[in-house]
Amino acid sequence: MINKQQTDLGMESLQPDYLRIIRWIGLVVCLVVVTILSVVFGVLWSIPWYFATVGWIVVLAVLFLLLNAYLKHWYQKYSYQLDDERLAINRGVFWQHQVAIPISRVQHVDVNSGPLDRRYDLAKLVVNTAGTHYAQTSLPGLSVEQAHELRDQLLTMQEGDTV
Amino acid sequence: MSQSESKNTVSQKPETVKSGLKKSDLKTKGYRLARVSPIFLFIEAAKKSIFPLVATYFGTSGGLQDRIFIGIAVFASLFSIVQYWFFHYWLEEDRLVVKSGIVFKSLRQVPYERIQNITSERNVLHKLLNVTTLQLESASGQTPEALIRVISTEQAEYIHRFIADKSSHIQQPDGDEITDETVLSDEQNALFYMSPQQVLRRGLISLKALLPLGILFSFLFQNVALREQSMAFLTQFIGGFHMEMWGWQTWALYGSLWFIAGVIVLLIISIAFAFLQFYDFTLNKKGERLHITTGLLTNRQATVPIKRIQLIRISQSPLHRLFGQVTIKMETAGGVTENNAMSMHWLAPLIPKSQVADFLSQIQSEVDWQAINWQPVAAKGKRRMFKKTLLVLLLAMVPVAYFFSWKALLLLLLIPYLYWYSVRYVKAAAYTHNKQLLGTRLGVFFHHFQFATINKIQNITWQQSPFDRRYGMARLMVDTAGSNQMAQPVRLFYVYDSDIKPIYQTLTKQVADSRFVW
Numbered sequence: 001m002i003n004k005q006q007t008d009l010g011m012e013s014l015q016p017d018y019l020r021i022i023r024w025i026g027l028v029v030c031l032v033v034v035t036i037l038s039v040v041f042g043v044l045w046s047i048p049w050y051f052a053t054v055g056w057i058v059v060l061a062v063l064f065l066l067l068n069a070y071l072k073h074w075y076q077k078y079s080y081q082l083d084d085e086r087l088a089i090n091r092g093v094f095w096q097h098q099v100a101i102p103i104s105r106v107q108h109v110d111v112n113s114g115p116l117d118r119r120y121d122l123a124k125l126v127v128n129t130a131g132t133h134y135a136q137t138s139l140p141g142l143s144v145e146q147a148h149e150l151r152d153q154l155l156t157m158q159e160g161d162t163v
Numbered sequence: 164m165s166q167s168e169s170k171n172t173v174s175q176k177p178e179t180v181k182s183g184l185k186k187s188d189l190k191t192k193g194y195r196l197a198r199v200s201p202i203f204l205f206i207e208a209a210k211k212s213i214f215p216l217v218a219t220y221f222g223t224s225g226g227l228q229d230r231i232f233i234g235i236a237v238f239a240s241l242f243s244i245v246q247y248w249f250f251h252y253w254l255e256e257d258r259l260v261v262k263s264g265i266v267f268k269s270l271r272q273v274p275y276e277r278i279q280n281i282t283s284e285r286n287v288l289h290k291l292l293n294v295t296t297l298q299l300e301s302a303s304g305q306t307p308e309a310l311i312r313v314i315s316t317e318q319a320e321y322i323h324r325f326i327a328d329k330s331s332h333i334q335q336p337d338g339d340e341i342t343d344e345t346v347l348s349d350e351q352n353a354l355f356y357m358s359p360q361q362v363l364r365r366g367l368i369s370l371k372a373l374l375p376l377g378i379l380f381s382f383l384f385q386n387v388a389l390r391e392q393s394m395a396f397l398t399q400f401i402g403g404f405h406m407e408m409w410g411w412q413t414w415a416l417y418g419s420l421w422f423i424a425g426v427i428v429l430l431i432i433s434i435a436f437a438f439l440q441f442y443d444f445t446l447n448k449k450g451e452r453l454h455i456t457t458g459l460l461t462n463r464q465a466t467v468p469i470k471r472i473q474l475i476r477i478s479q480s481p482l483h484r485l486f487g488q489v490t491i492k493m494e495t496a497g498g499v500t501e502n503n504a505m506s507m508h509w510l511a512p513l514i515p516k517s518q519v520a521d522f523l524s525q526i527q528s529e530v531d532w533q534a535i536n537w538q539p540v541a542a543k544g545k546r547r548m549f550k551k552t553l554l555v556l557l558l559a560m561v562p563v564a565y566f567f568s569w570k571a572l573l574l575l576l577l578i579p580y581l582y583w584y585s586v587r588y589v590k591a592a593a594y595t596h597n598k599q600l601l602g603t604r605l606g607v608f609f610h611h612f613q614f615a616t617i618n619k620i621q622n623i624t625w626q627q628s629p630f631d632r633r634y635g636m637a638r639l640m641v642d643t644a645g646s647n648q649m650a651q652p653v654r655l656f657y658v659y660d661s662d663i664k665p666i667y668q669t670l671t672k673q674v675a676d677s678r679f680v681w
Contacts, residue, residue: 085671085672085675085676086671086674086675088671094628094629095626095627095628095629096626096627096632097624097625097626098624098625098626098667099622099623099624099625100622100623100624100625100667100671101622102620102622102623102671102674102675103675104674104675104676104677104678104679105620105621105622105674105679129621129622129642130621130644130645130679131621131622131642131643131644131646132642132643132644132645132646132647132648132652133640133642133646133648133652134621134622134624134640134642134652135621135642137622
């Protein structure tokens with residue numbers, strides 16, 4: 001089902017901790033969605049509280065399991081590779097993308113890390129080009145050292161190229 | 164040799180001009196705007212705030228609250244004049260400094276080297292008062308580096324010369340000392356010059372009046388009072404014809420006469436627009452820059468370094484095709500976006516199709532425009548296209564069925580047309596990729612061509628949707644700088660993955676090996 005011949009060699013995957021983060025986020029999203037659903041249903045029909053609770057848990061469980069499976073594939077598909085010409089990033093389960101950012105086109109590089117990222121010592125690399133539609137490409141789920149290393153590599157290579 | 168000589172004389176000249184103009188020295192001592200500049204500042208502010216409000220005033224109820232809003236806008240526009248007293252600029256050895264702002268002061272320093280485009284604009288009012296609006300663009304940002312609204316024409320020319328003198332890449336302006344003879348020879352030398360006949364054709368083809376006329380009519384019919392007035396006018400007008408006694412012949416006669424009259428009015432207004440905008444459109448290549456002049460009443464001059472052209476778009480409507488013409492536009496980096504009227508986006512508003520390759524090779528000589536080899540997209544794409552149009556048709560049928568019940572089925576009669584359209588669409592779609600550029604061709608009725616040279620490509624995206632995967636296809640998108648957010652990027656689709664992947668790989672390599680220069 002999922003294209004297997006397409007796993008290019010030499011692509012590096014993200015940190016396993018990143019999967020945990022997106023699962024946490026997924027859980028929160030599921031909770032919010034299920035709560036909204038239960039409010040809507042509760043207003044429309046009067047359901048006994050025990051059915052409501054069971055239904056709530058079942059829907060939450062199903063939703064979360066589905067999302068979990070999706071996120072796992074999403075995480076596995078997300079990979080990157082830096083060689084001396086470009087940074088390539090693969091992502092997407094159903095809609096698959098591969099973005100190539102030639103190093104000579106890198107304008108500047110940011111390293112961000114949010115509260116959840118910091119909890120697991122992760123960071124997100126944001127590469128900016130001068131483009132219009134896809135000027136920013138981000139690569140989340142890197143360890144802080146990886147992110148800094150990538151940034152330094154990109155910038156030193158880029159400098160060597162333009163000067 | 165002779166060029167440097169002329170440069171010297173030119174740089175001499177502004178000194179005399181300037182000394183005749185003002186006592187102010189070069190450097191650090193600030194110049195101010197022209198004394199008449201508040202008028203222009205007010206007009207500019209009014210354009211942005213009052214006119215839309217007045218339009219909505221007529222468009223809506225016209226109650227008290229609208230009047231209050233208009234009052235506020237008038238006041239705000241008047242207030243904008245104040246910036247005149249707070250706008251100073253001066254020319255330093257290596258940079259232009261602009262000081263502006265009332266509460267939030269800003270001091271902007273623009274090195275001459277960084278200034279890419281100089282655009283000057285003069286409309287009738289400018290000409291009457293002998294002033295010019297000057298816009299300086301650098302390669303970055305969505306806004307111009309400096310917008311000097313209204314300084315005396317001599318001063319504008321002096322600044323232009325001064326910057327040109329200091330910068331390695333800005334062209335000296337054509338001074339007013341040029342006599343009529345040289346202008347004539349300039350026209351003959353021009354890479355592209357639009358003759359009045361060509362401007363006329365442009366008017367006929369573009370039908371620019373359609374939109375404003377549509378807006379006018381929608382206004383007339385939105386406001387209750389105005390609608391009644393115009394309806395009363397119309398019935399009074401038409402009542403004289405005694406419509407109730409008309410046979411079908413009279414209906415047909417009058418109807419067609421009215422239609423023809425409407426079309427003629429539309430054409431005349433469109434032609435007038437074309438003349439206002441493109442009269443005397445002249446494009447000269449001077450060294451590595453394009454120098455463009457255009458406009459009948461409002462005269463615009465722009466200097467665009469050729470290397471700043473990021474993307475070239477060629478479009479051809481059915482009317483274009485009737486006359487064998489196309490329109491060529493360009494996107495330049497730094498993207499002072501199109502709604503800023505002062506930046507130049509036209510390479511050729513109307514040019515015979517047969518001359519396009521020659522014209523473009525003269526502008527970008529490194530690209531072989533003669534030998535563009537179009538690759539068709541996969542023929543199977545027509546099935547996908549047909550399915551897509553069918554889906555759209557089905558979705559359109561839902562609301563129609565709701566209102567008109569079974570009559571919605573009549574829409575199914577469109578199916579043969581949709582099939583024909585899909586076949587034509589896929590036949591027309593094509594792409595080209597060679598050592599210098601990537602280009603796409605698209606469109607059944609309106610043909611669009613896009614060309615991005617390799618060294619202007621910023622990043623490359625390979626994409627595969629589940630539907631693509633089913634047919635073994637993929638798509639490719641390429642991003643360039645300075646493009647319009649709304650405009651489509653260059654994309655290839657309905658192409659087999661076995662064809663796309665090699666392009667993706669070689670393109671990445673090509674782009675990585677080339678250098679991007681702003």
